[in-house]
Amino acid sequence: MTHLLLIDDDQDLRTMLSMLLNRENYQVTQVSGVDAGLQTLIKHNDIQLVITDIMMPDKTGVEGIPEILKKRPNIKILAISGGGRTLDKGFSLQSARLVGAHALLEKPFSKEQLLSTIKKLLNT
Template sequence: MAHILVVDDDPDILALLSEILQQSGHTLDVAENGNEALHILSQTPVALLITDIFMPEIDGIDLIANLLREYPQLPIIAMSGGYRAMNPQLTLRMASMFGAQEIISKPLLTSMVQQAVERTLQRTAKNNWP
């Protein structure tokens, strides 16, 4: 299976995604913000990155933009539940425009996460990444 980096500032979301992904046979690293994610990526190759959009320090949109420069072929799944008055679908469409291959709305459903990960990894395998 794949090594995945999950980025979210909510420990409950990190725990949920860790459980879902490990049950599916994946290994993973977790980061609480974009800075931590960039540090992990500089040390550890991953096959997929899943990131929240609204986080402290470096948010998901800035992280995605940074990743497109440094790791242009790294597949990305963006997730969001929105923020204050911001609609989560609008936020996720922005992430898609910035380069996320898949988008997931919170609250997360196990089947949605598994399907998005599998679709992304299948597309990635066809393109020989990583």
């Protein structure tokens, strides 16, 4: 079973995405922030893909992506964002790509968009 790490400060979104991905036979570990995500990557060498929100209160995904890649250079990263109060979602997603995200999804996204993006990333 493919192991994914989901980093998002929105508990409801984490729960919903985890349930959806579990039904698709993915193992999901979910955390609420980048620092917890980094600790999880140290503990779980089998994680193949990270799904991270960009706009989070303590540390943004744009700050976290380079740290993730430093610890695990071959891991795939999917950045998701609905924007924020001061940044538009397109800008925050492009910033994520510049620091190393392999794919981007703008919230809200469909189940099909999420699953096809994950499959593409895991097969590259």
